[in-house]
Amino acid sequence: MIDQRKKHNFKLYNIIIFIVFVAFITALDLKFLGDDYVRRVLSLAAIYTIVSVSMNLVNGFTGLFSLGQAGFMAVGAYTVAIFTVPLEKRAAIFYVVDQNPVLAQIHLPFVVALILGGLLSALIAILIGIPVLRLRSDYLAIATLGFSEIIRIILTNAKSITNGALGIKGIPEMPTMWVFFGVMILSVTLIVLLINSSYGRAFKAIREDEIAAEAMGINLFKHKVMSFAIGAFFAGIGGGLLASLLGTVDPKQFYFTMTYNFLLIIVLGGMGSISGTVIASFIVTIGLEVLRFFDEPLTLLGFNIPLFRAGFRMVIFSALLMILVLFFRNGLLGQKELSWDMITSWFNKKTLRRKEKGGAL
Amino acid sequence: MTFEIFMQQLANGISIGSLYALIAIGYTMVYGILRLINFAHGDIFMMASYFMVFSMVNFGLPWYVSMVIVIIATILLGVLVEKTAYKPLRNAPRMSIMISAIGVSFLLENLATYLFTGVPKGFPDIAILTQAISFGNISFSVATLVTPIITLILLYVVQFITNKTKIGMAMRASSIDFETARLMGININRVISTTFVIGSGLAAVGAILWGSKYPSVMPLMGVMPGLKCFIAAVLGGIGNTTGAVLGGFILGMAEIMLVTFLPSLTGYRDAIAFIILIVVLLVKPTGLLGEKVTDKV
Amino acid sequence: MGILKLDNIKMQFGGVVALNNLNIDVEKGKIEALIGPNGAGKTTAFNVITGVYTPTSGDVYYNDKKITGLTPDKITKMGIARTFQNIRLFKNLTVLDNILIANHLHVKSNFLSHTLRMPWSRQEEKNMREKSEMLLDRLGLLSLKNEIASSLPYGEQRKLEIARALATDAKLLLLDEPAAGMNPSETMQLSNFIHDIRDEFQLTIFMIEHHMDLVMEISDKIYVLDFGELIAQGTADEVKNDPRVIEAYLGVEEDA
DSSP: OHHHHHHHHHHHHHHHHHHHHHHHHHHHHTTSSSOHHHHHHHHHHHHHHHHHHHHHIIIIISOOOOOOHHHHHHHHHHHHHHHHSOHHHHHHHSOSSOOOTTGGGOOOOHHHHHHHHHHHHHHHHHHHHHHHTTSOGGGHHHHHHHHHHHHHHHHHHOHHHHOGGGOBOOOOOOSOTHHHHHHHHHHHHHHHHHHTSHHHHHHHHHHHOHHHHHHTTOOHHHHHHHHHHHHHHHHHHHHHHHHHHHSOBOGGGGOTTHHHHHHHHHHHHOTTOHHHHHHHHHHHHHHHHHGGGGGSOEEETTEEETTOSTTHHHHHHHHHHHHHHHHOTTTTTTTOOOOHHHHHHHHHHHHHHHHHHHHHO | OOHHHHHHHHHHHHHHHHHHHHHHHHHHHHHHHHOOOOTTHHHHHHHHHHHHHIIIIISOOOHHHHHHHHHHHHHHHHHHHIIIIIGGGTTSOHHHHHHHHHHHHHHHHHHHHHHHOSSOEEOOOOHHHHOEEEETTEEEEHHHHHHHHHHHHHHHHHHHHHHHSHHHHHHHHHHHOHHHHHHTTOOHHHHHHHHHHHHHHHHHHHHHHHHHHSOEEOTTTTHHHHHHHHHHHHHHOTTOHHHHHHHHHHHHHHHHHHHHHOGGGGGGGGGHHHHHHHHHHHHOTTOSSOOOOOOOO | OEEEEEEEEEEEETTEEEEEEEEEEEETTOEEEEEOSTTSSHHHHHHHHTTSSOOSEEEEEETTEEOTTOOHHHHHHHTEEEOOTTOOOOTTSBHHHHHHHHHGGGOOSOHHHHHTTOHHHHHHHHHHHHHHHHHHHHTTOGGGTTSBGGGSOHHHHHHHHHHHHHHTTOSEEEEESTTTTOOHHHHHHHHHHHHHHHHHHTOEEEEEOOOHHHHHHHOSEEEEEETTEEEEEESHHHHHTOHHHHHHHHOSSSOO
16 A cells, blocks of 8 residues: 555656656757757757667667767768758758769658668668677677778768768758657657567577577577667667757767767666666766866966866766776666666665764764 | 889788787787787777887987887786776676776777877887888888788797797686686786787887888877777687788788779778678688687586 | 487587487487586587587487577577576576566567557567466466576576476476585475476476486486496486496596
């Protein structure tokens, strides 16, 4: 009876939090709150959430070490860029080398281009996965890093399709932040549903023990490729959204080190925790913005603090990744999901400890 | 294409190949024992290049003194990476160790960018290596000619260590069965340290020869050679040092031949290694000289 | 009629011959055992049967169908399930999840309809859960269904591993040292348990075991392996009195 009432309360809390969240984003969106910079950073965090959660599906839930997120995002971003820029603007953008005559005729609605980008990413993931995931899946890290580099080489060289190093400008911007947050909610929901299905359990079995999973009749290769391709699909979607957020794409944006942002996020949130990943996505994205002052020369009381100059932020970033993996391997939530039970028991423990302390005094 | 150009490119291919080989040995030995892709290896190679710049340009030391200092400093860095980033995670899930490896690699790259800036530095000129020798119309730098020789000598030394010395025997035992070797009383930490000493030392030699050919030092210069050399090690058969050298040679030749015969595809030079990786995994996942690895059940 | 047949199996690792000329014929519905000193090649034989290793030569037949060279998952789908010498549960997952995972091989609808919770997938999931809970109930593990597998006591973990193998709907169960680490009374319970599940699920059981009491009591037939070769086979009494078996276990000059 008490349990039921508790459950009822928790449900209520969830609804309240959801309403607050919706109200907050809507207030931002209608410009009652914040400025363009805040809107941009939060939209970026929403995109990072999609990519990180999908990376956690592959790395945290299936136990594969994929580092191809930047590459898959590039595929999604360029698909959106190539197909959604208005036809009349194309000639001005492709002014060095003409756009491929077939592509120059095709304009797709944003949603279609976005999904197409995701599907293309997934297709490429399958093509990489077939040779690599068959036997030695530990080579996946090298293959995916290599893919991220090759895709950049192709983007730079295939000028009639991608406009080379100049990139593509004039990608239509979205009228509302809800595009990013809507797709985020949808993507995270789909991935959670997948993880809690029979297929998700099979992924976890592979992560826990490949040999036992195979002995239970799970086709390792098929499920690994499936997880990897689904992860790539959502990374492609994230890339497509990024293209429309920034309004411009060029090969340099998708340097493979971008993937390390997502790696830090899933390690911080907990490999195998979706709620942890969502929280960490916002912490890291906002944190990286806040930490920008580390890259500026800092003068305190007339002294020039010598530590603060270009590149310091990334040193802290990578040191943080090392500290996490060496000392706090479970990140925020490990393999658990955030729940009201967890929060209340955490508070109870704290008050209990305080009481004990008080008693001792 | 003239005969001269072909010969010149052939020599180039062999010398690039032997540079890849030197770095690949480090990858293959570490993977053989720890089943770990040491992502930081390429960045240790990069740091060695910077050490050489500082030693010769900033401290004005002669090249032969600098070489010794650089090799020692690089070895210390390699062992430091092992002790701080890999050793504490010996019993952790594999995923954690791989992330740690990526983390160290990224940390070294960012530290280099922060400390030395992203602006390329010129590699000091070692006259004895960069001077040209001519055979008729064909001229090579000394570095191009001596690199393969040095690589083969060092391969011989490494093989001598692994086959004829006590620590070498311990290394081979650990690569076959890490846990059993540990149970048999082999000091596994010493074995691993030795592996990193050898790998980092070879990377330092590679960096010095590399700099004499491509005299530009940058924080991210180790990334591509690093990825490629791991693939060279896979091509040769991971865990096998002769295979690593063979893989390095093949990869170097393949790249130079692409540039020579299909100059329009020069931009795709860096892609060859990954195509080779895919082909190897499809056709012969154990590599050219590798043995089948079976997991224990 | 033999349900499982090993025909002249040879398994070689580099220069080491782990199994040589191994011929085994397990009869349907029986409990048969594979015994032998440490390092005799017993687990290797299991790995050959379940497809973890492909034999150097010779063939494995299940219900007269050749299964040599098939991957372990395909062999499990055909009806052979196993347990492992050093318990390989999905440690961080719950007891129920462990069982549900073993049901995954029967899943018919694809990942999209499962993700989107289509009605037929919901039905599939519901059936799977009911079946799993029934199995857990039958084996007395239902009250533990939400516990994390690694938190279970050792004996229960062994039981769960057998339950997991049963959940695949296997008809041939390969048990690799099910009584390892158990005390005599637990071993007795296990003996009854094996008998019961054999009858209830109409299984054939082929097991590796070191506890001779258990082996002698429940096995219809025993195979004795030494240095990769079969040195004896027959009923408990036949095997017990075979001089080669005694020699293999007690050793003549060298320690076995």
